[in-house]
Each structure stands twice: as structure tokens, then as C-alpha cells.
Amino acid sequence: MSPLTVKINDVFNEPACEKNRSKDAKARQKGCSKPLTPGAAAGGCAFDGAKIVLQPITDVAHLIHAPLACEGNSWDNRGAASSGPTLWRTSFTTDLTELDVVMGQGERKLFKAIREIKEKHAPPAIFVYSTCVTALIGDDIEAVCKRAAEKFGLPVVPVNTPGFVGSKNLGNKLAGEALLDHVIGTVEPDDIGPFDINILGEFNLSGEFWLVKPLLDRLGIRVRACIPGDARYLDVASAHRARAAMMVCSTALINLARKMEERWDIPFFEGSFYGITDTSEALRQIAKLLVNKGADLELIERTETLIAEEEAIAWEKLEAYRPRLEGKRVLLNTGGVKSWSVAHALMEIGVEIVGTSVKKSTVEDKERIKQILKDENHMFESMPARELYDMLSEDKADIMLSGGRTQFIALKAKTPWLDINQERQHPYAGYEGMVELVRQIDLAIHNPIWRQVREPAPWEYQPAIEKELPSTKSDTETVHDFKKASPQEPTVSATFEESR
Amino acid sequence: MTRILPQTKSAAVNPLKSSQPLGAALAFLGVNDAIPLFHGSQGCTSFALVLLVRHFKEAVPLQTTAMDEVATILGGMDHLEEAILNLKARTNPELIGVCTTALVETRGEDFARGLSNIKMMRAKELAGTEIVLANTPDFDGAIEEGWAKAVTAMIQRITLRGEQARQRKKIAILPGWNLTVADIEHLRETVESFGLKAVILPDLSGSLDGTVPDDRWVPTTYGGTTVKDIHELGTAMQCIAIGEHMRRPAEVLERLTGVPYALFQSLTGLKDTDRFVSLLSAISGTPAPAKIRRRRAQLQDALLDGHFHFGGKKIAIAAEPDQLYQLATFFTGMGAEIAAAVSTTGTSKILEKVPAEQVQVGDLGDLEGFAAGADLLVTHSHGRQAAERLRIPLMRVGFPIFDRLGSQHKLTILYQGTRDLIFDVANIFQASQHAPTPGSLDPFRNREMPDDSRPPTFSRH
Numbered sequence: 001m002s003p004l005t006v007k008i009n010d011v012f013n014e015p016a017c018e019k020n021r022s023k024d025a026k027a028r029q030k031g032c033s034k035p036l037t038p039g040a041a042a043g044g045c046a047f048d049g050a051k052i053v054l055q056p057i058t059d060v061a062h063l064i065h066a067p068l069a070c071e072g073n074s075w076d077n078r079g080a081a082s083s084g085p086t087l088w089r090t091s092f093t094t095d096l097t098e099l100d101v102v103m104g105q106g107e108r109k110l111f112k113a114i115r116e117i118k119e120k121h122a123p124p125a126i127f128v129y130s131t132c133v134t135a136l137i138g139d140d141i142e143a144v145c146k147r148a149a150e151k152f153g154l155p156v157v158p159v160n161t162p163g164f165v166g167s168k169n170l171g172n173k174l175a176g177e178a179l180l181d182h183v184i185g186t187v188e189p190d191d192i193g194p195f196d197i198n199i200l201g202e203f204n205l206s207g208e209f210w211l212v213k214p215l216l217d218r219l220g221i222r223v224r225a226c227i228p229g230d231a232r233y234l235d236v237a238s239a240h241r242a243r244a245a246m247m248v249c250s251t252a253l254i255n256l257a258r259k260m261e262e263r264w265d266i267p268f269f270e271g272s273f274y275g276i277t278d279t280s281e282a283l284r285q286i287a288k289l290l291v292n293k294g295a296d297l298e299l300i301e302r303t304e305t306l307i308a309e310e311e312a313i314a315w316e317k318l319e320a321y322r323p324r325l326e327g328k329r330v331l332l333n334t335g336g337v338k339s340w341s342v343a344h345a346l347m348e349i350g351v352e353i354v355g356t357s358v359k360k361s362t363v364e365d366k367e368r369i370k371q372i373l374k375d376e377n378h379m380f381e382s383m384p385a386r387e388l389y390d391m392l393s394e395d396k397a398d399i400m401l402s403g404g405r406t407q408f409i410a411l412k413a414k415t416p417w418l419d420i421n422q423e424r425q426h427p428y429a430g431y432e433g434m435v436e437l438v439r440q441i442d443l444a445i446h447n448p449i450w451r452q453v454r455e456p457a458p459w460e461y462q463p464a465i466e467k468e469l470p471s472t473k474s475d476t477e478t479v480h481d482f483k484k485a486s487p488q489e490p491t492v493s494a495t496f497e498e499s500r
Numbered sequence: 501m502t503r504i505l506p507q508t509k510s511a512a513v514n515p516l517k518s519s520q521p522l523g524a525a526l527a528f529l530g531v532n533d534a535i536p537l538f539h540g541s542q543g544c545t546s547f548a549l550v551l552l553v554r555h556f557k558e559a560v561p562l563q564t565t566a567m568d569e570v571a572t573i574l575g576g577m578d579h580l581e582e583a584i585l586n587l588k589a590r591t592n593p594e595l596i597g598v599c600t601t602a603l604v605e606t607r608g609e610d611f612a613r614g615l616s617n618i619k620m621m622r623a624k625e626l627a628g629t630e631i632v633l634a635n636t637p638d639f640d641g642a643i644e645e646g647w648a649k650a651v652t653a654m655i656q657r658i659t660l661r662g663e664q665a666r667q668r669k670k671i672a673i674l675p676g677w678n679l680t681v682a683d684i685e686h687l688r689e690t691v692e693s694f695g696l697k698a699v700i701l702p703d704l705s706g707s708l709d710g711t712v713p714d715d716r717w718v719p720t721t722y723g724g725t726t727v728k729d730i731h732e733l734g735t736a737m738q739c740i741a742i743g744e745h746m747r748r749p750a751e752v753l754e755r756l757t758g759v760p761y762a763l764f765q766s767l768t769g770l771k772d773t774d775r776f777v778s779l780l781s782a783i784s785g786t787p788a789p790a791k792i793r794r795r796r797a798q799l800q801d802a803l804l805d806g807h808f809h810f811g812g813k814k815i816a817i818a819a820e821p822d823q824l825y826q827l828a829t830f831f832t833g834m835g836a837e838i839a840a841a842v843s844t845t846g847t848s849k850i851l852e853k854v855p856a857e858q859v860q861v862g863d864l865g866d867l868e869g870f871a872a873g874a875d876l877l878v879t880h881s882h883g884r885q886a887a888e889r890l891r892i893p894l895m896r897v898g899f900p901i902f903d904r905l906g907s908q909h910k911l912t913i914l915y916q917g918t919r920d921l922i923f924d925v926a927n928i929f930q931a932s933q934h935a936p937t938p939g940s941l942d943p944f945r946n947r948e949m950p951d952d953s954r955p956p957t958f959s960r961h
Contacts, residue, residue: 035568036542036566036568037566037582037586038564038565038566038579038580038582038583038586039537039563039564039565039566039582039583039584039585039586039587039590040563040586040587040590041542041545041563041564041566042542042546043542043546044542044543044546044547045541045542045543045544045546046543047543048543048546048547063511066602067519067602067637067638067639068512068515068517068518068519068520068638068639068642069519069521069522069544069547069548069601069602069638070543070547070638071515072515072517072518072519072638073518073519073522073547073548073551074547074550074551075514075515075882076882076885077550077551077554077902086885089885090513090514090865090885091512091513091514091515092511092512092513093511093512093515094510094511094512095512095515095517095863096602096639097639097640098637098639098640100639101602101606101639109510110510112510112511113509113510113511114511115510116509116510116511117511132540132541132543132567132572132602132603133602133603133606133638133639136572136603136606136607137606163541163542163543163544163603164541164567164568164569164571164572164603165568165569166568167542385717385719386716386717386719388717389716389717390717393715404550404553407553408553408558408559409559409717412559412712412713412717413717414712453712
């Protein structure tokens with residue numbers, strides 16, 4: 001078996017993965033990526049997944065060894081934020097031409113590319129990504145990286161994740177393996193302390209980790225490395241000296257967390273900074289792990305005090321939205337932990353959850369969601385575009401929260417929509433993030449455009465024309481009124497139906 | 501003649517190119533009830549899809565054959581067949597546009613033969629759906645090449661061959677990819693104002709113009725050139741191709757059906773538009789309508805009002821060859837100078853005519869290197885980082901434009917589009933004008949002077 005195959009099998013056999021544990025031995029052996037259906041597949045490839053995980057390391061040069069598409073079609077497309085270096089946003093690719101492929105010049109070009117980057121940018125490290133074509137033509141990126149590292153005197157890290165080996169999620173995990181093999185533990189920090197933690201799987205999208213870090217600062221907890229959000233190479237390389245770790249996005253980097261525990265005795269827990277109770281629970285767990293590892297017991301008390309203060313402030317702010325959002329129906333179309341922790345906070349202020357996707361959720365997640373929703377029918381694995389469109393256009397939800405992939409299904413069904421995935425514009429983590437999320441939901445639902453786009457043009461239905469004549473009075477009806485009003489106009493909709 | 505400098509770097513820095521299959525997919529998206537299919541790993545599709553969606557802000561139908569490791573080694577025909585059958589069963593489109601990628605082209609299979617086998621073996625299941633193949637490896641070309649290959653492939657596959665009875669009022673238009681939705685709409689209206697009928701292939705104004713379908717979810721394109729229109733292209737009196745990269749499809753159409761073509765390398769600027777209007781006038785036998793004359797007069801006035809802002813300005817452009825030519829001639833036609841020109845390939849004939857000393861085949865890293873001291877950067881949204889670092893305003897053109905809304909509704913051709921471009925650019929210059937300061941105007945500011953001869957600095961005078 002090739003080293004890559006061994007790696008993949010190893011990753012598939014992740015004992016710390018809850019979803020994996022719930023499978024029998026046979027199912028586990030099949031691995032966690034379902035075979036894709038040609039002509040009916042969605043989602044990124046392994047290379048995509050690896051890049052997502054590693055690219056937010058801000059001072060590293062990321063070099064994609066590939067023909068144009070892998071990097072040319074995908075660079076600078078995610079909203080991770082940096083507090084300093086910007087090199088990660090510069091795109092480097094060997095942009096292989098037909099001649100390079102035919103003449104077998106891939107490795108040479110790669111080596112020269114590394115030299116050019118080193119000379120022009122002098123980064124602390126260069127990450128080199130293999131892709132389908134360069135794997136297929138047999139370029140040995142590990143050997144090239146090794147040679148380049150010796151020659152140029154800087155770490156050159158091979159990330160061996162050609163797209164065809166599997167899904168984005170597999171790529172996430174293989175990226176974690178690359179960090180374990182080549183980066184973490186290579187630098188000894190001279191400033192270790194009893195309050196050092198790692199945050200794993202936090203991407204700092206829209207800078208949202210900056211909503212959380214001040215909380216940790218207040219508690220005297222230092223983030224040794226946040227991987228990968230706003231990370232520096234040296235932080236990651238010395239991450240093995242943290243006392244404890246929090247695993248934020250478990251499906252992405254669980255193998256990294258578990259192996260760091262094995263190798264360097266860094267205990268971890270899985271948590272989330274989405275939602276109020278989740279944020280509190282995360283802070284509690286961090287404190288507990290640090291105390292277990294020898295930090296002063298007083299940390300727990302400090303943490304509880306902070307939680308009490310911050311929760312009170314957040315709930316008070318959220319309460320202001322209750323009159324506007326009570327009874328509103330939200331469809332959560334996103335995977336994983338996000339579902340139930342966000343659902344919980346929303347329900348606290350009277351929002352109704354009319355459905356949630358459990359595609360990426362573990363068995364335990366599903367249990368929790370079941371308890372919260374009280375109706376299993378509201379859980380779905382995934383919904384075909386057409387069904388989703390019908391559900392929304394039949395007005396069965398007041399807003400959908402999802403990722404960009406289903407954005408236009410909601411918008412074309414003329415339903416409010418809010419991005420809660422990687423391309424989102426707003427930070428949603430921590431206490432203030434939750435308030436921001438609710439504020440955005442409020443803004444989306446109550447935007448005056450919904451009334452305008454939903455109503456057919458006046459000439460689409462005869463009876464209403466008289467009513468629609470321009471009036472001199474200004475129109476001050478709100479969306480609530482419109483919703484209530486619409487059933488009272490059966491003639492209108494009937495005529496509209498017929499005219500189609 | 502313009503010198504064309506080949507790329508010599510090993511590491512491309514901030515790519516200018518989008519991939520060739522993406523260009524082909526874009527062309528297929530200009531056909532009604534169509535779905536493009538990438539033959540490659542799912543990432544190829546996912547990246548292109550995300551980029552298209554970010555640009556158009558629309559749901560974009562695009563599927564993948566989802567090649568995995570085993571298929572890559574053993575051959576991907578099964579995946580191609582399965583994908584086509586699945587698409588047919590799930591969406592029943594009129595057209596499936598297969599675009600190959602670097603992965604499958606590197607492995608190298610006879611896709612044309614494989615595809616005709618699939619069509620033969622599955623004739624019954626696939627009835628009513630045209631399947632067109634474009635060979636578009638990512639390691640070659642960019643959007644321009646992919647777009648032209650897809651259009652050529654559609655004509656070769658679908659258009660009825662042989663001389664046919666010509667419809668006197670019908671013209672076929674083959675627009676380059678760099679025309680926006682607004683351009684295509686305007687083109688059609690202009691042609692129709694002469695009493696002519698235009699069949700436009702591809703027609704993104706029908707499919708990606710940002711409309712909301714009535715009452716159902718449509719998994720394919722809704723709008724665009726119909727397959728029937730493509731089938732009947734041979735009945736046109738005249739074909740008009742726009743952009744040098746559309747020469748090949750126009751030639752193929754002429755060879756197959758005898759429809760003669762006229763090629764416009766650009767439709768931006770007064771002179772080219774005059775030629776275009778004269779041609780329409782000749783074909784239709786009617787003089788230019790008053791409305792069009794009025795537009796011409798407006799453009800004349802815009803040239804008069806706008807030229808103050810352009811004279812002596814240094815422009816740095818990075819774009820695919822035909823768009824580079826379109827914009828560079830526009831700018832030099834207004835009195836500006838092309839300080840840097842970067843393009844995606846050295847093989848296009850149009851590059852020799854670009855009014856610049858040299859054209860570098862390269863990336864946005866090259867543009868950034870040449871552009872210091874320029875007054876305006878002209879490229880797609882990815883130029884934003886360079887613009888920030890150089891503190892030079894950026895005019896967004898081409899693809900992708902993901903950080904501005906409405907790029908598809910910007911007009912760039914004919915009298916009206918040229919007028920709009922003049923205003924756009926002049927406004928960028930006016931917005932970034934620096935107020936004069938004593939320091940910036942001091943006649944001695946750039947001269948070496950012995951320290952003691954420099955007068956004490958006064959703040960007032």
C-alpha cells in the first residue's frame with residue numbers, strides 16, 4: 001500500500017470520531033466518505049479540504065502544484081481574517097502547462113517555484129499541495145520538499161491530498177496529518193505557561209474568533225495556537241506545549257486533536273462557540289481541563305463569574321428581539337453541531353425551528369436535536385433542491401439559515417435567507433456573535449423588499465388593479481401586516497394561479 | 501508591432517486566468533435548458549461552480565463525473581456514462597455540455613469515441629438530449645479558449661449541415677465571452693431596430709441575467725439560445741462574430757453551411773460601432789434609425805466631455821487577449837497610454853494589435869510589478885489586493901467580479917456602452933483626484949539641492 005493509502009485508512013479509522021464509533025466494524029472499514037454519484041454529486045475534493053484547513057495560517061506561502069484550475073479558480077475565496085501577515089492571501093501555483101505535463105517537468109518546476117518564493121517573500125515556511133494531475137504523473141512532492149528544505153533552509157511542508165482521493169472532509173483530516181508529520185512539535189517555545197491552550201478547527205471566519213479571544217484574555221488564558229484561524233507558523237509549530245485543547249469543528253480535525261493528546265498529553269474536548277450556552281460550556285470545559293493539568297483552582301471561579309456576567313448581558317440584548325421574532329419559523333439547513341446549539345438559543349427567544357439538517361451530525365447531536373425539537377419529522381438528512389424550493393415557496397418557513405450552496409433556492413423562492421457558512425459577512429461566535437446572528441435574522445425577515453418581490457405585477461391580476469393605483473398616502477404597512485393580509489385576497493392569488 | 505513576452509517564472513503569483521473548462525461551461529450556460537458537465541474530480545466542478553456563483557449571484561447548473569482514484573487509474577468512461585444517464589433521468593435537459601479537465605486529459609482517453617459509444621448504446625434513454633463534447637484541459641488556455649471550443653463544438657454537433665434556404669432578415673451572432681448580459685441585450689435590440697432578427701449563440705442574456713423563474717425550481721438553465729436555433733443557424737443571411745477568439749466557430753459555421761461571416765475584433769469605440777451599424781444597414785437595406793443616430797451623437801459628446809480626464813493617463817491592464825484589445829484600444833482612443841499589458845496566452849493573433857509596447861503573458865503578480873506609477877488598474881476582482889498595495893484605483897472588468905454587484909448589467913459595447921465606459925473611467929479618476937498641495941507643486945520638489953541652500957519651510961505665503 002502506498003503511504004497515502006495507509007494515511008487515508010488511518011484517518012478513516014478515527015476512534016475519537018463519534019460517528020465512527022457508532023458504526024460496526026464493517027461499516028467503519030468502508031471509510032467515512034460515501035461513494036459519489038456521477039452526475040449527482042456536490043461538494044469539494046480532498047485538495048479543497050486540505051487547503052481550507054491550512055490556508056488560514058497567515059504567514060505561510062501556500063504553493064499549489066497543479067494546472068491552473070485547482071488554484072486559479074479557487075484562490076482568495078474564503079473569509080478567514082488575519083490580524084497581521086497577508087502572505088496567505090497571495091496565490092502561488094506552478095500553473096503546469098501541457099508542455100510541463102508531457103515533458104515531465106513538474107518536479108523541476110516545483111523546485112524552482114519554491115526557490116522563487118523563498119527569494120522574493122522569505123516566508124517562515126512554504127506549504128506545497130499536490131493535486132490530481134501532479135499525483136497522476138507521479139511527481140514526488142515529498143522528495144522535492146525535502147530537498148528544497150535542505151537547500152533553502154526553511155521548512156517546506158508537503159501536503160499530499162490529490163482531489164481524487166476523496167471528499168473535502170477527508171482532505172481536512174489529511175491536512176491535520178500533514179501538520180502532525182511536519183510542523184507541530186518542530187519548535188520549542190520558551191514561554192510555556194499553565195494557562196496555555198490550543199483551539200483546533202477554528203477558522204476565524206469574518207474574524208469571529210476575535211469575539212471570543214478577549215473572553216479568554218480576561219480569564220488569563222492564553223491561546224498558544226488557534227489552528228488554523230489567524231495562526232502564524234511558529235504558533236502551530238510550538239502548539240505541542242499547550243496544556244489543553246478545544247476542538248471546535250470536530251468533523252474537520254478530530255484526528256489532530258486525538259493524536260496531540262496521545263503524543264503530547266494534551267487533553268481536549270469538543271465544543272462550540274455558537275450559541276450562548278455553548279460558549280459558556282466551552283469556557284467551563286477549558287477552565288476545567290487547565291485545572292486538571294495543574295492550573296490554580298481559582299480559575300473555575302473566575303470563569304463562572306465571567307460567564308454569569310456575559311450571559312446576563314447577552315440574554316438581555318436578545319430579549320429585545322423577542323417581540324419581533326417570537327413565533328417566527330426558522331429552517332436550519334446546515335450540518336453538524338451548529339444546528340442544535342444555534343437552535344437552542346433561537347428557541348430561547350421564542351423562535352420556532354421548523355426543520356434542521358442532520359447530514360453532518362453525530363448520533364449524539366441527533367439525540368440533542370430531537371430533545372430540542374420534540375418532533376423528529378423536522379430532522380432531515382438532506383433535501384433535494386426542488387423539495388426545498390417547494391417548502392419555502394409554500395411559505396413554510398420565515399427564513400432559512402444555510403450555506404451559499406442553497407442560497408439561491410431560498411432567494412428564488414422569495415424567502416429570507418442568511419448565510420451561516422464560510423462566505424458569511426458577519427461574525428457569529430461567542431455571546432456577542434449570537435446577538436449579532438439574531439440581529440441579522442431580524443433584519444433579514446423584516447426587510448421591506450419581501451413585500452415588493454412577492455407581489456405580482458398589478459397587470460398580472462385584474463381585480464386588484466383598482467386597489468393598486470398609486471395613492472398619495474405613504475405606505476407604512478409592515479411585513480406582519482402583509483402576511484396577515486395576504487389570505488384575505490383569494491381573488492388575487494386565484495387569478496394569479498390561472499394566469500400562469 | 502507589439503512584443504509578446506512569454507512567461508518565464510515557475511511560480512505563478514496571483515493567477516489572472518480562470519480555467520478553460522470554466523469558459524466552456526459558461527458557453528453551455530448560454531443555451532436554454534442545458535447543463536454543463538465537467539469530466540473530472542468533484543473539486544474541478546466545485547471550484548468552478550463557486551466562482552461562477554460568486555460572479556453571477558445566481559444558481560448555476562454544473563455537474564461532475566466525480567472521478568475517484570480507481571476511475572482515474574482504470575479509465576473514466578463508466579463515470580461519464582453514469583453521469584450523463586443520471587443527468588438525463590433527473591433533469592432531462594435539451595443539452596448536456598461535456599467539458600473535459602486536466603485530470604482526464606492527462607490520463608488521456610478517446611472521449612469523442614467513448615461518447616459516441618455511449619450515445620449509441622443508450623440511444624433510447626438519451627433521446628431528446630443533445631450531448632456536446634469540448635476538450636478543455638486546464639493546463640491549456642483559459643476562458644476564451646474554452647468558450648470558443650464549446651461554441652465550435654455546438655455548431656459542429658448540432659447545426660444542420662449544407663447550404664439551406666436563407667432567411668433574408670436573419671443574422672447569426674457569435675459573441676465573445678467578454679460581452680456582458682447587458683451587451684447581448686443591447687446587441688439584440690440594435691439589430692432588431694433594423695428590422696432584422698438575431699440568433700445569438702451563446703446567449704447569456706437569456707439565462708444568467710438575474711431573473712426569478714415563475715413558480716418552480718429549474719435544475720437546468722432557463723433561457724438562452726435554444727437547441728432548435730443552433731440547429732437552424734445555417735438559414736442566417738450573415739454571421740457576425742465578435743472577438744478574434746470567435747473566428748474559429750464562425751469559420752466552422754461558414755464551412756458547414758456557407759453562411760459568410762464578418763468579424764469584429766471589438767465593438768467598443770466609435771469607429772468599430774460605425775462599421776457595425778453600416779453593416780446592419782447594408783444587410784437590412786434600411787438606414788440607421790433615428791434612435792441610433794441619437795446615441796452616436798451622445799457618444800460624440802461623451803468623447804468631448806470625457807477626454808480631459810484621459811489624456812496622458814497611464815493604464816495597467818490584465819485581461820484575456822480579446823478583452824485586452826477591446827479595452828486597450830478604448831483607452832488609447834481616449835488619449836491614455838497603456839503602461840502595462842498582461843494577458844493569459846501568447847498565441848492569440850489579436851495580441852499583435854494591442855496598442856502597447858509589449859504584452860506580458862503572465863499573472864496579476866506581473867501586473868503588480870509593472871503597474872507602479874500607473875493611474876488605473878484594469879482587471880477582474882482579484883486585482884483588489886494589488887490595487888490596495890499600490891494605492892491605485894481598480895476598474896473591475898471581465899471574470900470573476902465577485903466583490904461588486906451588477907457587473908453583468910454594465911454595458912461596454914456600441915455607442916451607448918462606449919459612452920458608459922467613458923463616464924465610468926472618468927468618474928474613477930475624478931473620485932481619486934488629489935487636491936494640490938504646496939509640496940506637490942513645488943518646482944524644486946524633485947531636485948537635488950545642497951542642504952544649506954534650501955530655504956526654511958514656510959507654511960504660509
